[in-house]
Amino acid sequence: MCSKRARRSIAPAMAAESVSAHSARRAIDTMQFLMVAGGTGRIAAMTMPLIDNFHQALFDASPNPYLVLDRDLNIAGANRAYLASTNRALADIVGRWAWDAFPTDQETLGQAIASVERVIRTREVDVMALLRFDVPRIDGDGFEARYWSITHSPVLGADGEVAYVLQHPIDVTELERLRHASRDGGDAPLALLPEQSGIFTRARQVYEANLTLKADIDRLHSLFRQAPSFMAVLRGPDHVYELVNEATIALSGDRDYIGKPARVAVPEIVAQGFLAMLDDVYRSGKARVVHGMSARFRRGPDDTLTECFMNFIYQPIVGADGTVQGIFVEGTDVTDQYLAHRVVEQTLRQEARNKDEFLAMLAHELRNPLAPIGTAAELLSLGTLDEAGVRHASAVIRRQVRHMSGLVDDLLDVSRVTRGLVTLRRAPTEMGEVVHDALEQLRPVLDARRHAVAVELPGAPAPVSGDRKRLVQVLANLLSNAAKYTPEGGRVDVRLSADAVRVSLSVTDNGIGMPADLQSRAFDLFAQAERTPDRVQGGLGIGLALVKNIVELHGGTIHASSPGLGRGSTFTVVLPRLDAADGSASHPGAAVR
Incomplete structure (x- = not known):
């Protein structure tokens, strides 16, 4: 098959005379050239033997020009009408690659090859409305450009496959010149002789019909080529x-x-x-x-x-x-949509797992205080306790009730914050004082687990515009988180720093650390690291989600990092610094992490 190659396929070396006679007879012996009017329609192989010179006579007697091409675009034969219209001799062209014999430009060459390929591939007729190939001048001085309306028809072999392609060209050069002259406003060509008018009229009809067909085909191909699907x-x-x-x-x-x-x-x-x-x-x-x-x-x-x-x-x-x-x-x-849908499904499944784990954790955290409360209440009901025993039982009940109230308050708080129902009471706030208040609040927890706490404060003020109570809540949650996830006798570092536009607050521990997957979802609601035997403080896994929402309400960011399991964690809060000149908060273009 000719494919898209520009490689020229030339017949093996043999005398031009014998090549032309052999190729022409071979083509003529297998085709019904004159049984299909005008060279259109599918041409079937002959099934009865005919005499070669009879074939030749019929072929040459046709007033219509015909050229026979093999599957490699080599010329296998041509009739007298074709040779006359192209000013060529049969011996000069048979066996040659078609566009060696009739030169043209690369674009036209590509169109012609594509047309023949379609015929070979589909076994159907292919029409080209306008094709330029050059023919020798009558005076022998080079080539002249001619325009043709061409029909390519398949010639089937005994196996049902295309053996040859029959080309039937109609010279429409004068029509093309007339079209250009009319478009450019030039003089019309000379009138045709009477004996030429019938041929010219038929050629014009074919030419115009082919132009319309080509325009329709080109438009459909363009739509097909550019379709988004x-x-x-x-x-x-x-x-x-x-x-x-x-x-x-x-x-x-x-x-x-x-x-x-x-x-x-x-x-x-x-x-x-x-x-x-x-x-x-x-x-x-x-x-x-x-x-x-x-x-x-x-x-x-x-x-x-x-x-x-x-x-x-x-x-x-x-x-x-x-x-x-x-x-x-x-x-x-739909790759993008599918992957996005898969991410949503995975997220929903993870959230469902988190919620299930949270409900189990909530039941555990609420049940733990009930046991000492129940025991103390039972002892009080017996009436056998002395005054010290009553005070102790009462203290147990009060402590556990406070713990349960704290859990419920945390749930209500995170619900309000995540739904945007919290209004910040903003005021100029010194972050050094926030650090002091939070440490004072968490000192009993830190001391109970024998953690060493190191605090680093800047030499200059670090003011922000914020709700002091909520900012203390942020740092208290981070300290509580560090205390819970650091084995007893650990270390917790609190560092406050400030520049012209930002105030940064970080809490670092040397606790159990976080794997990479947990770092990416540490601030998700209900996300929580695995419980360990020495982590006795419990919790609902909502503290960091609450912290993130409060920080973002202040126009800040929070980031979690960890070198890995067993190597501690660092949580860094970045807030806009309060501009001392006008009392407004500076909003940096990007948070420092």
Whole structure:
């Protein structure tokens, strides 16, 4: 098959006379040139022997010009009308590559090759409205440009495949010149002689009809090529690619599709089940619609497979006789939507797991205080306790009730904050004082676990515009978190720093640390590290979510980092610094982390 090569295929060396006679007779002996009017329609191979000179006489007697091309675009024969219209001798052109004999520009060459390829591939007639190729001048001085309206028809061999392509050109040079003259406002060409008018009229009709057909085909091809969904036309039981658009190339890679079976052009589809689906659609004649199917294509020069997800339809193409002749493929690359949907599903599943874990944790945290409360209440009901015993039992009940009230308050607080129901009472606030208040509040917890606490404060004030109570709550939660997740006798560092536009507050511990996956979701509601035997303080896993919301309400950011499990964690809060000149907060373009 001629493919898209510009390589010239020339017949082997033999005498021009014998080549032309042999090739012409070979072509003439197998074709019914004159049994199909005007050279159009599919031409079938002869089934009865005919005499060579009879063939030759019929061929040469036709007033219509005909050229016979083999599958490699070599000239196999031509009749007298063709030779006369092109000013050539048969011996000069037979055996030569067609566009060696008749030069043209690269664009026209590509169109002509594509037309012959379509005929060979589809076994159907192909029409070219306007094609330029040059013919020798009558005076022998070089070539002159001529314009032709050309019909290419298939000539089938005994095996049913295209053996030759019959070219029937109509010279429309004068029509083209007339069209240009009319468009440019120039003088009209000279009137035709009476004996020329009939031929000219027929040529004009064919030419105008072909121009209209070409415009329609070009418009459809343009729409097909630019369609946002991927499209392809496959012919025959081997699913040979006839057309593909740019979206198909983007999906499955820039490769040589046209004229190749699907299993050859895109071999990776065989093992993925696509070829079996094509076979089923071709056999059954029933369309196949598929949603969200995974596919892997080689899009680059190496063997790397890129996964994508597609919605597509295989639609059978049914001919006039009711049989399936091919398959139209149309679909959409939904990879981005599928991956986004998968992320949403994973997020929802994780949130559901977090909620289940939280409910179990909540039940545990609420049940723990009930045991000492129940025991103390039972002892009081017996009436056997002395005054010291009553005081102790009462203290147990008060302490556990405070603990339960704190849990409930945390739940209500995070609910209000996450729903935007909290109003900050902003005022100029010195962050050094916030550090002092939070440490004072958490000192009993830190001391109970024998943690060493180091505090680093700046030499200058670090003012912000904020709600002091809420900012103390932020640092208290971070300190509580460090105390819970650091084994007894650990270290907790609090560092406050400030520059011209930012105030940074960090809490670092040498506790159990965080794996990478937990760092990315540390501030999610109900997220919590795994409980360890020495982590006795409990908690609902809502503290960091509450902290994040409060910090963001202040126009700040919070970041969590950890070198890994067993290597501690650092939480850093960054807030806009209060501008001392006008009392407003500075808002940096990007938070420092």
